Structures are given as C-alpha cells and as structure tokens.
Amino acid sequence: MSAAPGPLVRGEGLTRAFHRRGGLFHRGAPVMALRGVDIAVNRGEAVGVVGESGCGKSTLGRVLLRLMPPTGGRVLFDGEDLAQQPAAHLRALRRRMQMVFQDPFGSLDPRRTVGAQIADGMQIHGLAHGSGARDAVAALLKQVGLDPDHARRLPHEFSGGQRQRIAVARALSTRPDFIVADEPVSALDVSIQAQVVNLLADLRAELGLALLFISHDLHVVRHLCDRVVVMYLGRVMEEGPARDIFRAPAHPYTRALLAATPSLRHRGTAGAPLAGEVPSIANPPSGCVFRTRCTMAQPACAEAVPPIEPMPGAADRRIACLRAAELSP
Amino acid sequence: MRRLSIRALAAPGILAAIIVLAAIAAPLLPLTDPVRQDVANRLTGPSFTHWLGQDEYGRDVLSRIVWGARVSLSVAFAAAAMAAAGGTLLGILGGYFRGVVELVTVRVAEVVLCFPPLLLALLVVTLMGPGAGTLVFSLAILFAPGFARVAYAETLSARSLDYVTAQEALGARTRRILARTLLPNIAPPLLVQFSLTVASAMVLESGLSFLGLGVVPPSPSWGLMIRGARASMEQAPLLLFWPCLALTGTVLVLNLLCDRLRDLLDPRGKAAGRPGFLRRLVALPAAPVGALPAAPGLLTVEGLTLEIPSRAGQVQVVRDVGFSLAPGETLAIVGESGSGKTLTGLAVMGLLPSAVKPVAGRILFTGRDGQVRDLLRMPETDMRALRGRDLAMIFQDPSSSLNPLLRIGAQVGESLRAHGVTQGVKARVVALLRQVGLPDPERAADAYPHEVSGGQRQRVMIAAAIANHPRLLLADEPTTALDVTVQAQILGLLAELRRAEGAMGMVFVTHNLAVVSDIADRVLVMYAGEVVEEAPVTDIFAAPRHPYTAALIASMPEGEAERLSAIPGAVPQPWAMPTGCRFAPRCVMAAEACRTAAPALVEIASGRHSRCLRWEEMA
Numbered sequence: 001m002s003a004a005p006g007p008l009v010r011g012e013g014l015t016r017a018f019h020r021r022g023g024l025f026h027r028g029a030p031v032m033a034l035r036g037v038d039i040a041v042n043r044g045e046a047v048g049v050v051g052e053s054g055c056g057k058s059t060l061g062r063v064l065l066r067l068m069p070p071t072g073g074r075v076l077f078d079g080e081d082l083a084q085q086p087a088a089h090l091r092a093l094r095r096r097m098q099m100v101f102q103d104p105f106g107s108l109d110p111r112r113t114v115g116a117q118i119a120d121g122m123q124i125h126g127l128a129h130g131s132g133a134r135d136a137v138a139a140l141l142k143q144v145g146l147d148p149d150h151a152r153r154l155p156h157e158f159s160g161g162q163r164q165r166i167a168v169a170r171a172l173s174t175r176p177d178f179i180v181a182d183e184p185v186s187a188l189d190v191s192i193q194a195q196v197v198n199l200l201a202d203l204r205a206e207l208g209l210a211l212l213f214i215s216h217d218l219h220v221v222r223h224l225c226d227r228v229v230v231m232y233l234g235r236v237m238e239e240g241p242a243r244d245i246f247r248a249p250a251h252p253y254t255r256a257l258l259a260a261t262p263s264l265r266h267r268g269t270a271g272a273p274l275a276g277e278v279p280s281i282a283n284p285p286s287g288c289v290f291r292t293r294c295t296m297a298q299p300a301c302a303e304a305v306p307p308i309e310p311m312p313g314a315a316d317r318r319i320a321c322l323r324a325a326e327l328s329p
Numbered sequence: 330m331r332r333l334s335i336r337a338l339a340a341p342g343i344l345a346a347i348i349v350l351a352a353i354a355a356p357l358l359p360l361t362d363p364v365r366q367d368v369a370n371r372l373t374g375p376s377f378t379h380w381l382g383q384d385e386y387g388r389d390v391l392s393r394i395v396w397g398a399r400v401s402l403s404v405a406f407a408a409a410a411m412a413a414a415g416g417t418l419l420g421i422l423g424g425y426f427r428g429v430v431e432l433v434t435v436r437v438a439e440v441v442l443c444f445p446p447l448l449l450a451l452l453v454v455t456l457m458g459p460g461a462g463t464l465v466f467s468l469a470i471l472f473a474p475g476f477a478r479v480a481y482a483e484t485l486s487a488r489s490l491d492y493v494t495a496q497e498a499l500g501a502r503t504r505r506i507l508a509r510t511l512l513p514n515i516a517p518p519l520l521v522q523f524s525l526t527v528a529s530a531m532v533l534e535s536g537l538s539f540l541g542l543g544v545v546p547p548s549p550s551w552g553l554m555i556r557g558a559r560a561s562m563e564q565a566p567l568l569l570f571w572p573c574l575a576l577t578g579t580v581l582v583l584n585l586l587c588d589r590l591r592d593l594l595d596p597r598g599k600a601a602g603r604p605g606f607l608r609r610l611v612a613l614p615a616a617p618v619g620a621l622p623a624a625p626g627l628l629t630v631e632g633l634t635l636e637i638p639s640r641a642g643q644v645q646v647v648r649d650v651g652f653s654l655a656p657g658e659t660l661a662i663v664g665e666s667g668s669g670k671t672l673t674g675l676a677v678m679g680l681l682p683s684a685v686k687p688v689a690g691r692i693l694f695t696g697r698d699g700q701v702r703d704l705l706r707m708p709e710t711d712m713r714a715l716r717g718r719d720l721a722m723i724f725q726d727p728s729s730s731l732n733p734l735l736r737i738g739a740q741v742g743e744s745l746r747a748h749g750v751t752q753g754v755k756a757r758v759v760a761l762l763r764q765v766g767l768p769d770p771e772r773a774a775d776a777y778p779h780e781v782s783g784g785q786r787q788r789v790m791i792a793a794a795i796a797n798h799p800r801l802l803l804a805d806e807p808t809t810a811l812d813v814t815v816q817a818q819i820l821g822l823l824a825e826l827r828r829a830e831g832a833m834g835m836v837f838v839t840h841n842l843a844v845v846s847d848i849a850d851r852v853l854v855m856y857a858g859e860v861v862e863e864a865p866v867t868d869i870f871a872a873p874r875h876p877y878t879a880a881l882i883a884s885m886p887e888g889e890a891e892r893l894s895a896i897p898g899a900v901p902q903p904w905a906m907p908t909g910c911r912f913a914p915r916c917v918m919a920a921e922a923c924r925t926a927a928p929a930l931v932e933i934a935s936g937r938h939s940r941c942l943r944w945e946e947m948a
Contacts, residue, residue, distance in 0.1 A: 094500030273817035
C-alpha cells in the first residue's frame with residue numbers, strides 16, 4: 001500500500017452536469033448538480049456531508065468513487081488522478097474504495113445468496129477463493145453482528161437493519177481504505193439506526209477506515225464524523241470540525257438547518273423556520289445560491305458567488321459567505 | 330400466495346408436458362407410418378385402426394398430428410430460442426451502454442418490427458427456398474426484436490438500481506455485471522416472452538406451411554394438413570377439424586402456461602383486494618353491550634383489534650388498541666415500522682386495505698350533529714358522507730396523493746363540491762390556498778401539481794383536508810418525505826391550524842419522536858401492534874414509564890454522548906410474537922415474569938398508562 005503524502009481522497013473543483021433529455025437535435029440546458037466543490041478526506045478520517053435534497057451530496061459521493069465521471073475538476077485517490085488511470089488499474093483501485101447505499105432493499109441482488117454477494121469482491125480482486133472465501137464471508141458476517149450461517153440465505157429473509165449490515169459486510173469484503181456511505185441509516189427505524197451508526201463507528205475505529213458519510217440528519221453526522229461539509233444547491237457553504245460547527249454554526253444556512261432539525265432537547269427554541277424552499281437546481285439564483293432564503297442577504301449577494309475561504313478567527317474552518325466577518329464565532 | 334400460484338401452474342403445465350412428450354416420443358409410440366399412403370381408403374372416417382380417420386391419401390390422421398407436432402414444436406422452439414438469444418443480447422447491450430450501441434442494436438431491431446411479419450417471412454423464404462431450416466431462421470429474425478425490446482426496457486430500469494452500481498463499485502468487469510447480475514434479474518419477463526413467442530411461432534409456421542412456403546410435403550405438419558384438408562372440406566370436414574384443434578389447443582395451453590408463469594414470477598403478485606364499496610365487514614362481532622362512555626369526547630377507540638392473513642393463519646397486527654381524543658386536542662401516535670400506528674389511523678378513516686380485517690373493538694366518533702357513531706360498523710356509503718367533511722386525512726407522500734392530471738384548484742374544489750358546496754367554490758379555494766401559505770394562491774389554483782414543489786404540494790393536501798372544517802384531522806407521517814427546513818414550515822402550519830380551527834381534533838401519526846414534541850398534547854407510543862405507553866407530551870419525554878419509550882428517546886442521535894444507545898434486535902414479525910411482553914426480548918429491564926405473561930395496560934397516574942410490569946422501578 002503506497003502512502004503518498006496528503007489526503008487519501010481529494011476532489012478539486014468538482015463539477016457535474018446532467019443533461020435533461022431535450023429534443024432530437026438540441027440537448028436540454030444542463031443541470032449543475034455540483035459547482036466547483038473542493039473536498040479532502042484524510043486517512044482514517046470521517047467526513048460528513050449534509051444538506052437537503054438537491055444539494056448534490058449523493059452526486060459528490062459517486063463522483064469521488066468515479067461511479068460517475070465529473071464534468072470538471074479531478075479526483076485524486078492516494079495521489080493518483082482517477083481519470084488518468086487505465087481501466088484495469090481503476091478496477092484494481094476500486095478494491096480500496098467502497099460504497100454503502102441508502103436503500104437496503106435495493107442495494108442487494110434479490111436473486112443471489114447473501115454469501116455469494118459478499119464473496120463477489122474477494123473473487124473479483126482474487127483475495128480469496130473456495131473455502132477461503134467461505135471462511136472470510138463467515139468472519140465478515142460475524143464482524144457486522146450477524147450469524148455466519150446466514151450466508152446461505154437470500155436478502156428478502158432479512159430485515160432492513162440486517163440488510164444494511166450485509167451491505168456493510170460486502171463493502172468491507174475487499175478490505176477498503178475508504179468507504180462512501182450514502183444516507184445509510186435514513187431508511188431505517190430509529191432503534192435500528194443507532195445500531196448501524198454504532199457499527200460504522202466501531203468498524204472505523206477497528207480498521208482505520210476513511211469514511212464519507214452522506215446524510216440529511218445533522219444529529220447522526222455529529223455522532224460519527226470528525227469533520228462536516230454543509231452543501232446547498234451544488235456548492236459547499238461551510239466546512240469545519242464537526243464539534244465546532246454544531247456548537248457554533250456560522251453560515252446562515254447551517255444555522256437555519258440546525259434550527260429546523262427537530263429535537264427533543266431544544267423544544268420550541270428554533271424561532272422562525274427558514275422561509276421558502278430549495279430553489280430548482282435547474283435554475284439556481286445568481287450570486288450566492290442561498291441568498292433567496294437568507295435572512296442576512298444584501299444586494300451584493302446577488303452579484304458575485306462568494307468564494308469558500310478560511311473563516312476569520314478559525315483557521316480550520318472554511319465558509320462561503322460575503323458577510324463571513326460578521327459571522328465569526 | 331406463492332404456493333397457490335404454483336398449484337395454478339399445474340393444469341396447463343401438465344397439458345403442455347403431455348403435448349411435448351407425445352411429440353418427442355412419436356417414434357416410440359405404436360403409430361402407423363405418417364407418410365404411408367393407402368389410397369383405397371382415402372377420406373375414411375374414424376375407425377379402430379385409424380382413430381381420427383384417414384386423409385386424402387389414406388394416411389393416418391392421428392399419426393400425422395403427433396408427428397406434425399414434432400415438426401411444429403421443434404421449429405417453434407428452435408426459432409424462439411434463437412430469437413431469445415439474439416434479441417436479449419442486443420437488448421442488454423443497448424440498454425446498458427446506451428448511446429451509439431443503443432442505436433445499432435435496439436433501434437435497428439425495431440426497424441424489423443415495422444415490416445408486416447408475414448411479408449418479411451415470405452421474403453426470406455423466397456430468397457432461401459422453403460424448408461424447416463429456412464423457417465427457423467426467418468421466424469428467429471421476426472421474433473428477435475420482441476426480445477430486444479423487453480430486454481432493453483428491463484435493462485434500462487435495472488442498470489440504475491443500487492445493486493448493479495454496487496457491482497461496479499466492487500470493481501467487477503462489465504461482462505460479469507451483465508451475466509451475473511443483470512441477466513438473472515431481467516430473466517422473468519424474458520421467460521414469459523419466450524413462451525408467448527413459441528405460441529406465435531407455431532401459428533406462423535402453420536401459416537407458412539399452409540401457403541406452401543414452410544415444411545415440404547410429404548413431411549407431416551399441421552399447416553400442411555389444413556392445406557390438404559381444405560380441398561376435401563366438403564366430403565370430410567373432420568380432416569380440417571383435427572389439425573385446427575391441435576393448433577388452437579396447443580397455443581391456448583402455452584398462453585395459459587405463460588400467464589400463470591408471469592403471476593408466479595411477479596413478486597408483487599396479483600392486484601390485491603376489491604374496491605371499498607365491495608368490501609364487507611365480515612367476522613366483526615356486534616358492538617360490546619357496554620353503554621357509551623359517559624363523555625365520549627370527539628373520538629374514542631376501544632379494544633381495536635385488526636387481523637391479516639399470513640402463512641401462519643390469521644395474525645393480529647393491532648391488538649386491543651384504545652385511546653380517546655377531545656375536541657381541539659392533538660394526539661400523536663408514535664411507533665416504528667410494524668407498530669400498527671398507520672393501520673390504527675386507517676381504521677378510524679374506514680380506509681383499511683381489504684386484507685386487514687377488524688375483529689373486535691369499536692371506534693366512537695361524535696359528528697358535528699352531536700350524534701355518536703361507531704365508525705367500525707358503519708356502512709361504506711355513510712362513511713363516505715363523513716369522510717372529507719367531518720373526517721379528513723393528510724398522507725405521507727404529497728406527490729402521489731394528488732392527481733397529476735387535474736389542476737390544484739380543481740382538486741381542492743372537489744372536496745367542497747363532494748359535500749354539497751356549489752356556490753363560490755373558486756373564491757373559497759383561493760382563500761384556502763392562502764390560508765395554508767401558498768404564495769400567489771390565484772396562480773397556484775391554476776397550476777398542475779408537478780408545477781409546485783413537494784412542500785407546496787403538502788400545503789395543497791392540507792388545504793383540501795381542511796376545506797370543510799373537519800372535526801377530526803388525521804395526519805399520517807405528513808412531514809416524513811420533506812426536507813427539514815420545509816418540515817419545520819409544515820409543522821408550523823399545522824400548529825397554526827390548530828389555533829384557527831379551535832374545535833378540530835388532530836391525530837398525528839409519526840415515527841419521529843422529536844417531531845411530536847412541539848405539536849402534540851398527548852403521545853401514544855405503539856410497539857408491535859400494542860399501545861405500550863400513553864402520557865401528556867411533557868411527561869413522556871421527561872419521565873418515560875415504559876422501557877421501550879425510554880430506549881427510543883435514548884437512541885435518538887442527540888446530545889454529546891460518544892456512543893448512541895441502540896435497542897438490540899428488531900421488531901418481532903406479527904406471526905412470531907413473543908408469548909409474554911412483546912418488547913421483552915429487546916428490553917434491558919426484562920425479568921422472568923415479563924417472558925411468561927403479557928402485561929396489561931395499566932393506568933399509573935391520571936392520564937398516564939404503561940404496559941410494563943416494572944414501570945414503578947423507572948420512577
């Protein structure tokens with residue numbers, strides 16, 4: 001395992017456009033799901049990506065794994081530009097980066113046994129065969145808290161939480177360094193959610209995994225992540241250590257998001273909820289994309305896109321707001 | 330369900346097997362030579378030696394039918410197999426790679442579909458000369474596009490599924506993804522397409538043979554037999570009848586077989602249930618004799634028990650649920666999936682799915698006329714008069730509960746017109762839309778649902794629900810599908826409505842405890858079909874008196890604790906309920922007594938109930 005200096009995964013200026021189907025001769029106007037996102041995940045670090053629907057967080061996860069090529073910018077994995085790698089080397093690199101999906105019912109092949117699906121990765125990368133693979137599958141099932149005998153069953157015999165454990169086992173089967181977890185607990189019941197969050201936390205501590213945890217639930221992110229990236233309409237609004245951002249959110253959007261999240265402990269303190277809804281991603285506001293809902297917006301906010309810059313007075317935080325100076329914690 | 334459809338497969342399956350076996354075993358059966366002529370006895374009717382008679386050359390008809398099946402079936406199966414292999418390959422490649430590949434595979438295959446099939450077959454046969462080989466080839470070309478289309482459509486929908494992406498993420502080669510993940514998952518519709526193709530290939534084969542372009546005489550074939558019998562139709566009409574019967578019968582059996590096969594392979598099963606007005610209240614005993622409660626309030630549910638059929642017979646999904654609601658009060662029903670919270674709500678609205686049967690209890694509702702009715706035993710017609718007027722409901726998914734083809738104003742107006750409002754509907758609709766906070770309500774009334782956002786669609790649903798000033802509003806997970814910032818707005822709107830519609834009671838069904846803390850007066854916690862705790866909202870968070878409530882609160886990812894406290898295990902399935910307390914297997918406080926006897930719901934303080942033997946220890 002080479003250990004190039006710098007972060008394990010780095011995305012630089014990532015953009016991703018989707019073309020809506022137009023007519024026969026013209027393409028529809030592109031929809032920009034990502035607009036110049038910079039992100040870095042260090043070895044063994046857990047980074048949370050939060051935001052509402054349409055903010056581009058899922059696209060970001062898939063672009064970082066090159067399940068989807070970026071339209072602009074580049075992704076470096078352990079110092080290697082993924083776009084520059086020949087197909088065979090990219091497939092080999094995939095051993096080291098894995099994904100856990102949101103829907104535990106859609107992410108497992110309904111017609112193949114759980115054991116066969118967990119063994120896939122080992123066979124593809126020649127890590128284990130035959131009885132070796134069987135033993136490894138049993139060990140993985142045990143590691144995620146399931147009965148090793150369950151390998152012979154089909155996915156529909158399991159509950160949602162168990163399936164998500166199976167999906168985690170499949171992701172671990174290639175002994176990855178980096179896992180993207182795209183809303184892995186939002187389809188689960190509250191009591192089961194905690195089980196899976198704890199499992200991910202344990203595995204991370206045990207295996208030294210780097211984790212990109214995508215979620216709309218700020219509370220879950222706070223529990224699991226070292227650093228948080230807050231996204232809105234394809235752009236990063238704020239980034240910094242999870243502890244600091246939750247204790248003292250700076251960007252008006254982060255503040256609104258935290259205030260809107262229902263909580264047992266802060267009843268009725270939220271104040272007025274954020275007005276309006278996330279604008280259509282096909283037609284985002286000019287300048288700062290958040291300005292149409294922002295309580296602090298000024299005319300200047302409509303003119304220029306605020307760059308994401310280190311926050312005054314907190315070097316480990318970055319913020320994209322013209323009025324950042326007034327927002328310092 | 331599944332076992333049932335396997336049995337349904339038996340009859341056509343056995344018939345098809347007999348036909349195929351007879352054709353395969355033709356050389357072994359004690360049949361006369363199908364081509365041996367006996368001109369002296371031409372056109373004789375059925376006899377002991379020739380059961381179905383003899384044809385225009387005196388050949389045995391039964392023997393020719395059986396041998397003809399051999400030709401028809403083998404041509405049809407070979408053609409269908411070739412078409413399936415070729416067409417599926419084209420369809421999968423086109424659907425997976427899209428772009429140019431799609432153009433040269435699927436689109437080219439579709440061009441073939443534009444030709445009339447018989448003309449195309451004629452063309453090929455004219456070019457290559459008649460014979461079984463030519464037939465198979467031309468039929469294969471004709472039927473391949475059908476497979477390409479089915480495979481293409483299935484691949485398109487499957488390739489975006491997470492488990493296909495997961496294979497890609499694992500680093501699998503495309504070939505492996507196509508063969509091991511995609512193909513098995515698109516196989517069922519292709520299998521059905523295959524049996525349909527065999528049937529149509531048989532018909533086409535007979536047609537071509539009839540025209541003299543298929544099987545070459547004297548080889549027996551059903552098409553040739555029909556052709557031969559046509560000449561002597563007036564002397565021996567039965568000769569025409571037998572091959573026609575064989576052809577129609579076989580095609581029917583094959584079609585029936587693939588119908589049943591489709592039912593078996595479709596995991597969703599057949600469309601379930603009958604419409605509401607055909608539903609009958611079976612097995613529901615007469616109301617308990619006990620008189621009405623002294624003060625029935627707005628809504629009183631007593632001993633509600635609901636059953637569904639399962640592999641282990643009838644199982645109770647809701648057991649002995651009871652609660653009451655006063656006018657102007659908001660009750661939150663909180664529970665995880667499988668708790669029975671949604672079914673309880675639907676029972677109140679009289680909207681239970683037809684598989685769910687109420688078997689005990691009553692639902693007493695005081696209408697705006699002051700009369701107390703048992704909703705559980707009310708005929709559907711009376712129920713319909715209440716629904717939308719006295720009773721209203723908001724659903725979870727605002728995008729699927731509005732009709733996409735009707736303007737928003739028309740849909741909100743519908744709830745007014747359905748209950749007799751005819752004058753000034755338009756103005757009232759606009760006022761309602763304004764009340765629920767839609768910007769520019771006049772324009773919104775003229776918009777279609779897809780033109781407004783998810784949060785605004787939910788506002789429209791709420792406008793339709795409150796149009797007639799309902800006495801009871803049932804909100805089933807009304808904010809679950811929304812973003813948090815929008816969720817906060819909708820919760821604010823509902824709280825505002827409570828103030829505006831002072832006498833309206835609200836039942837708020839949700840899985841999210843944190844959501845109810847601001848909106849509810851009282852909370853009912855359900856687990857595995859039972860009420861486990863009921864308390865005023867402030868008490869339940871400050872001092873839960875059931876271990877499940879406590880565990881649920883503790884497992885919410887809030888606070889500074891490093892580690893979440895999870896509830897081990899999972900909600901039990903309705904057919905595998907533990908004998909004692911249903912929460913005991915997951916409970917940290919469970920004692921021996923909890924596993925033997927089911928605890929009753931006891932009143933532990935005024936307005937507080939708990940279904941726990943050890944609630945006192947939680948104080």
